[in-house]
Amino acid sequence: MHSDAANPGAGTPASLTSPALARRLADLCGEERNVLVDFLLHLDVFDRRRAWAEAGYGSLWTYCLEVLHLREGAAWRRIEAMKLLRRFPSAEPALREGRLCLTTFNLLGPVLGDENVSELVTRAAFLSKADTERLVVAIRPRVAPKDGIRRVSSGVGSTAIPMEVKREVWKRDGGRCAWTSPDGKRCGSTWRLQFGHIEPAAVGGPPTGANVRIECWSHNDHEADRFFGPDHMAKYRRRADFRQRK
Numbered sequence: 001m002h003s004d005a006a007n008p009g010a011g012t013p014a015s016l017t018s019p020a021l022a023r024r025l026a027d028l029c030g031e032e033r034n035v036l037v038d039f040l041l042h043l044d045v046f047d048r049r050r051a052w053a054e055a056g057y058g059s060l061w062t063y064c065l066e067v068l069h070l071r072e073g074a075a076w077r078r079i080e081a082m083k084l085l086r087r088f089p090s091a092e093p094a095l096r097e098g099r100l101c102l103t104t105f106n107l108l109g110p111v112l113g114d115e116n117v118s119e120l121v122t123r124a125a126f127l128s129k130a131d132t133e134r135l136v137v138a139i140r141p142r143v144a145p146k147d148g149i150r151r152v153s154s155g156v157g158s159t160a161i162p163m164e165v166k167r168e169v170w171k172r173d174g175g176r177c178a179w180t181s182p183d184g185k186r187c188g189s190t191w192r193l194q195f196g197h198i199e200p201a202a203v204g205g206p207p208t209g210a211n212v213r214i215e216c217w218s219h220n221d222h223e224a225d226r227f228f229g230p231d232h233m234a235k236y237r238r239r240a241d242f243r244q245r246k
Helices: 020-049 060-066 072-087 087-097 101-110 117-123 127-140 164-175 217-230 231-243
Strands: 194-197 212-216
Touching: 020 072, 020 087, 020 164, 020 217, 072 101, 072 231, 101 117, 101 127, 101 212, 117 127, 164 194, 164 217, 194 217, 212 217, 217 231
Parallel strands: none
Antiparallel strands: 194 212
8 A cells, every 4th residue: 555545644744844844834935935926927927918908807906806816915015016026127036035025025116226226135135024114214215295196187088079979978888997808808997987989089980979988097098009009109108107207
């Protein structure tokens, strides 16, 4: 008879000696960190492709909550860390080796730059959350914004579409994003809604009820990328980002 069959406890944590258990814990910790970093790298590509929009979701955040079933805190930490790793890929070894965790990496985010990422990753190695917060404050003390808080409009609007068409479309679509994926999944988001042309106005799409629908900001962007190409649209987004920073 096979030894494992003769001893049902063989290979279980309870069957290991204390030194073997300690080694296994260390191995599992390393595996967990590697899997997490691999997750961030896959999430980055998924987000760059806007695959969440193709699947019928209004944002990567919504996809993480509704499809991956991450809790809000876990989704936020992963999305923010993914964006930082996208900007600073040299931090990957520190995450894999456990010198930084997602929390401390995200705390460093506001003060990281190409010129200091190596130094700060080294200084923050194995620091607690509280110690990392103190490091960040020492580098850039918090100050109140001079211009106050800017309000972001979430209203629906387009001067090219007649008001009667807007009312018709709003009622028809129920005040929710009407974008639908190829497999029939409707987005349904109520976040940052816009009136979008199915056939773009730039190529002669008419402002009629049949050619207009409610779209969330993400799917409006997705449709622009799909029709005109992401490279073409990127220059307009860069200009918008520049104006917002001024």
